[in-house]
Amino acid sequence: MVQRNDLNMDHLTHYYLNAMGIQAWRLNTPLNPSVPAMTDEWHALQMTVANCTACDLCQTRTQTVFGVGHPQAKLMLIGEAPGFYEDQQGKPFVGRAGQLLNAMLESIGLTRDAVYIANILKCRPPNNRDPLPDEVAHCTPFLMKQIALIKPALLLALGRIAGHFLLETHAALGTLRGKVHAFGEEKIPLIVTYHPAYLLRNPADKSKAWQDLQAVHHHLSISNTPSRLSPIKKHNS
Numbered sequence: 001m002v003q004r005n006d007l008n009m010d011h012l013t014h015y016y017l018n019a020m021g022i023q024a025w026r027l028n029t030p031l032n033p034s035v036p037a038m039t040d041e042w043h044a045l046q047m048t049v050a051n052c053t054a055c056d057l058c059q060t061r062t063q064t065v066f067g068v069g070h071p072q073a074k075l076m077l078i079g080e081a082p083g084f085y086e087d088q089q090g091k092p093f094v095g096r097a098g099q100l101l102n103a104m105l106e107s108i109g110l111t112r113d114a115v116y117i118a119n120i121l122k123c124r125p126p127n128n129r130d131p132l133p134d135e136v137a138h139c140t141p142f143l144m145k146q147i148a149l150i151k152p153a154l155l156l157a158l159g160r161i162a163g164h165f166l167l168e169t170h171a172a173l174g175t176l177r178g179k180v181h182a183f184g185e186e187k188i189p190l191i192v193t194y195h196p197a198y199l200l201r202n203p204a205d206k207s208k209a210w211q212d213l214q215a216v217h218h219h220l221s222i223s224n225t226p227s228r229l230s231p232i233k234k235h236n237s
């Protein structure tokens with residue numbers, strides 16, 4: 001059961017929620033636990049990424065964008081690649097798209113601290129072009145390791161690039177929405193929705209994104225598994 005959240009939303013959040021034509025909801029059981037310290041394994045992975053030169057994007061990046069959030073999050077969001085502001089700040093989903101993502105999370109009672117957010121690529125492609133196949137091949141083992149460490153109860157793919165990689169398909173995003181997929185050998189539930197940057201350009205689709213968020217909220221509400229799945233061995237991309 002959920003109840004309306006009428007507390008502690010700033011003006012910007014209200015602006016984006018109103019723009020999406022949605023109201024905010026909060027789970028009776030909060031999913032915003034305190035964030036535990038990262039383990040040595042996390043730190044080692046982060047250092048490996050920070051020093052990575054496996055593809056040409058290392059030559060044009062300002063810095064790597066590893067990921068942020070709760071290391072035992074029930075919900076893990078996966079986007080495409082860092083953009084200009086992400087490359088500058090070293091964090092995923094900042095700028096206007098990040099503000100919209102924050103509002104989307106808040107609409108289902110979550111904060112960035114309660115989830116984990118990462119991208120397919122850890123370095124910005126020049127001019128925000130689509131990731132190249134060899135870049136994806138070199139970089140996604142890092143993402144697979146992050147998923148294996150977090151063991152999320154639910155994955156949310158943000159946009160076409162993330163959906164295509166995680167589901168090993170080239171199907172239209174519209175056909176990937178509206179269902180719960182299974183990811184990898186562990187069959188982690190996975191929902192696909194629009195990338196916030198796309199929603200900023202195509203506000204008419206925000207209502208569809210809201211439907212996807214309701215599905216996320218529902219799945220988390222009925223999931224009592226505190227993110228304790230077996231390690232993921234390998235994803236065949």
Ligand code: SF4
Nearest residue numbers: 052055058122123139
């Ligand atoms: S995009 Fe990934 S594989 Fe390429 S240099 Fe950056 S961290 Fe390494």
